[in-house]
Amino acid sequence: MTSQYRTGPGDNVPVALSRDGPHGPVLHSINHAAHARGMQPGERVVDAQAIHPDLQVEPADLDGDHALMQRLMYWTRRWCPWTVQDADDGLALDVTGAAHLFGGPAGLLRDICQRFAMQGLTARVAMAPTRGAARALARYDPDLTICTGRDVAHHLAPLPVIALGLDQATTRLLTRLGLKTIGALADMPRVSLMRRFADLAVDRNPLILLDRALGRAPDPLNAPPDRPYFIARARLAEPVIDPVPHLKGLVEDLCTQLAQAEQGARHMRLTIYRIDSEYRTVQLGTARASRDPAHMLRLFDGKLVRMDPGFGFDLLTLEATRVEPVSLTQERLDGQPDSDADIAGLLDRLTARLGKDKVTWPTWTQTHKPERVEGRVPALTAAPAAPPALPRERPLRLLSPAEEVHVIYSVPEGPPSQFRWRRVVYKSARHAGPERIAPEWWLDRPSTRLRDYYKVEVQGGRRFWLYREGLLHDGRGGAPRWFLHGFFI
Amino acid sequence: MENDSSYGQILRLPKRKLSARQNLAAPAERPVLTDVFPSLPTDPAATGFVLALLRDADGPILWVQDYLSRQENGQLYTPGLRALGVDHAVLQVTVSHPRDVLWAMEEGAACAGLSAVIGEIYGGPAALSFVATKRLALRAEGSGVPVYLIRSGDPGGLSAARARWRVASIPSEPHAHDTHSPGHPQWEAELFRARGRPPGRWIARHDPKAVRTADRFRLVPRPDDGTVEADDVPVSDRSGG
Numbered sequence: 001m002t003s004q005y006r007t008g009p010g011d012n013v014p015v016a017l018s019r020d021g022p023h024g025p026v027l028h029s030i031n032h033a034a035h036a037r038g039m040q041p042g043e044r045v046v047d048a049q050a051i052h053p054d055l056q057v058e059p060a061d062l063d064g065d066h067a068l069m070q071r072l073m074y075w076t077r078r079w080c081p082w083t084v085q086d087a088d089d090g091l092a093l094d095v096t097g098a099a100h101l102f103g104g105p106a107g108l109l110r111d112i113c114q115r116f117a118m119q120g121l122t123a124r125v126a127m128a129p130t131r132g133a134a135r136a137l138a139r140y141d142p143d144l145t146i147c148t149g150r151d152v153a154h155h156l157a158p159l160p161v162i163a164l165g166l167d168q169a170t171t172r173l174l175t176r177l178g179l180k181t182i183g184a185l186a187d188m189p190r191v192s193l194m195r196r197f198a199d200l201a202v203d204r205n206p207l208i209l210l211d212r213a214l215g216r217a218p219d220p221l222n223a224p225p226d227r228p229y230f231i232a233r234a235r236l237a238e239p240v241i242d243p244v245p246h247l248k249g250l251v252e253d254l255c256t257q258l259a260q261a262e263q264g265a266r267h268m269r270l271t272i273y274r275i276d277s278e279y280r281t282v283q284l285g286t287a288r289a290s291r292d293p294a295h296m297l298r299l300f301d302g303k304l305v306r307m308d309p310g311f312g313f314d315l316l317t318l319e320a321t322r323v324e325p326v327s328l329t330q331e332r333l334d335g336q337p338d339s340d341a342d343i344a345g346l347l348d349r350l351t352a353r354l355g356k357d358k359v360t361w362p363t364w365t366q367t368h369k370p371e372r373v374e375g376r377v378p379a380l381t382a383a384p385a386a387p388p389a390l391p392r393e394r395p396l397r398l399l400s401p402a403e404e405v406h407v408i409y410s411v412p413e414g415p416p417s418q419f420r421w422r423r424v425v426y427k428s429a430r431h432a433g434p435e436r437i438a439p440e441w442w443l444d445r446p447s448t449r450l451r452d453y454y455k456v457e458v459q460g461g462r463r464f465w466l467y468r469e470g471l472l473h474d475g476r477g478g479a480p481r482w483f484l485h486g487f488f489i
Numbered sequence: 490m491e492n493d494s495s496y497g498q499i500l501r502l503p504k505r506k507l508s509a510r511q512n513l514a515a516p517a518e519r520p521v522l523t524d525v526f527p528s529l530p531t532d533p534a535a536t537g538f539v540l541a542l543l544r545d546a547d548g549p550i551l552w553v554q555d556y557l558s559r560q561e562n563g564q565l566y567t568p569g570l571r572a573l574g575v576d577h578a579v580l581q582v583t584v585s586h587p588r589d590v591l592w593a594m595e596e597g598a599a600c601a602g603l604s605a606v607i608g609e610i611y612g613g614p615a616a617l618s619f620v621a622t623k624r625l626a627l628r629a630e631g632s633g634v635p636v637y638l639i640r641s642g643d644p645g646g647l648s649a650a651r652a653r654w655r656v657a658s659i660p661s662e663p664h665a666h667d668t669h670s671p672g673h674p675q676w677e678a679e680l681f682r683a684r685g686r687p688p689g690r691w692i693a694r695h696d697p698k699a700v701r702t703a704d705r706f707r708l709v710p711r712p713d714d715g716t717v718e719a720d721d722v723p724v725s726d727r728s729g730g
Contacts, residue, residue: 339602384578397563432670457671461658489537
């Protein structure tokens with residue numbers, strides 16, 4: 001949620017992320033400084049701020065965190081084929097038969113820590129024969145990282161029972177019963193535990209979770225399948241300079257792959273790998289998912305001349321970096337072209353050539369300031385919004401920013417009788433107004449001045465929209481200034 | 490004496506030119522490329538005139554502006570379009586160079602899903618050549634999308650446009666309730682070159698709140714524009730010989 005351009009606070013400043021709790025915001029996660037001061041996640045933000053007034057609180061981006069964890073889960077498949085997300089903040093990797101590729105278990109864990117650190121993330125890692133044991137050790141035992149088959153029970157014994165992955169209510173109950181550690185729980189007779197927690201679900205039952213952690217019950221890792229990845233490659237025998245002759249084959253190959261998976265590309269990336277070990281890319285977006293080779297080829301028109309081929313390249317790849325499902329669509333029976341598809345294609349071509357921010361739909365904001373009412377969104381990312389009803393007549397064109405004009409008036413609070421704009425003097429013939437536009441009260445600062453807008457028709461017939469900023473003696477600056485803001489037709 | 494026929498006296502009615510009787514407010518049957526020249530570089534009358542010519546349709550409008558016309562004429566303010574009765578979504582393309590404006594307009598003119606393509610080019614640059622306008626005109630006629638080119642600050646070179654207008658603001662109609670306020674806008678519109686109809690000069694009136702669509706935009710003959718022929722002779726004199 002925070003802007004990436006803000007510098008973060010130092011390490012000794014307590015910082016917390018908050019999320020909405022049942023009775024107001026609660027701490028979602030905290031940094032080391034806050035942890036050292038004794039704060040706990042789940043505490044209410046107002047309580048923590050009352051005790052620690054210098055605590056900095058930012059809202060947590062839960063959806064963003066989830067998306068990041070999903071990406072990390074697929075990224076960790078570089079070490080082993082089966083990975084799965086574990087709770088909100090963990091990843092479980094089944095490295096059976098994979099550790100020797102990275103120099104044994106110790107080398108694997110070192111590699112994992114290093115590569116997370118390279119991405120700016122701190123990872124706490126542990127390896128154990130069962131998933132439950134690895135989870136408990138990684139989260140609750142900071143010293144031990146590798147635990148072999150025989151001493152699982154020995155290493156788990158001193159950890160608190162919550163390390164098994166129990167919920168709060170069961171943990172509280174076990175603590176009240178005096179079963180504070182996993183060792184104490186394991187020493188209890190099975191029959192009494194079974195009878196006491198018979199009505200709990202499988203994934204919350206302490207006995208079953210204990211059995212899983214100790215390897216007495218199976219706990220398979222159900223990894224989601226890999227995301228589909230669409231890429232077309234062209235390997236060339238000799239380095240070449242011009243990518244255009246190879247593009248058609250690449251596009252057709254990619255479209256065939258997409259058609260087999262019933263997907264369409266929303267975003268594509270063409271990469272050339274040069275013989276001097278450099279690479280250059282061109283990226284393209286589409287307004288709606290497409291797998292039409294002719295359309296894609298047209299989008300690449302004029303984009304390839306800006307790629308610097310250097311001394312030549314011998315490998316081209318075309319990836320579909322974002323795909324969406326596309327099913328076969330029925331053409332209109334009367335033979336007319338589909339206008340929606342037409343416009344989507346037009347948006348793609350305009351955006352590919354001119355840039356994302358040059359092709360825009362309007363958006364509307366509820367605000368008093370006329371120049372803020374209309375905003376612009378890139379046409380590829382949004383659909384056109386219906387405009388709101390406007391209570392007053394508005395000009396067709398707006399100067400941005402408004403241009404200051406020199407005005408002669410008969411009374412200071414009245415309309416202009418003559419004004420000079422861009423070195424031409426205009427004499428007022430008729431006028432309508434004033435329409436007073438002041439900022440919203442929550443945006444009103446001591447220096448903000450209200451505006452009085454006039455629609456002025458000058459001799460000769462042109463109609464202008466002028467405003468006077470402020471009033472005489474309003475205590476917010478000197479004499480009011482006049483600006484020309486727009487034109488009526 | 491024919492003046493004393495049994496049916497009564499024959500009145501001397503002036504014979505009118507074809508142009509005055511034609512319903513010129515209705516746009517041409519085939520959508521074409523239309524050039525509109527404002528008389529002064531920053532006069533927004535041309536924009537209003539183009540918007541008044543638009544027909545009701547579902548598709549969006551493609552609006553392309555180059556850098557100079559944004560600076561000189563101001564940006565399009567879409568809340569103001571509502572007041573003119575234009576409810577189309579507006580796809581706005583803002584580019585720097587007139588070459589890109591022409592390219593974007595040509596892409597748009599080939600796209601039958603749009604209801605109109607409106608381009609603004611300031612100052613009559615070299616890129617806006619006869620060939621460029623010919624391409625636009627052919628695209629517009631091929632796809633059936635009307636294309637309007639607003640050429641402000643332009644002396645008016647060679648063009649393949651099927652209709653070329655020169656538009657200037659004139660004082661508005663009297664306001665119905667307030668004599669000090671400007672009323673509905675009026676423009677002086679001069680059709681100085683057109684294919685398939687004679688040129689002429691009119692007063693264009695725009696009333697976006699009129700109930701009937703046909704009443705929103707009217708072209709009224711000027712009293713002094715010669716729509717009544719000077720050498721007007723009674724029909725009876727010609728037939729009588």
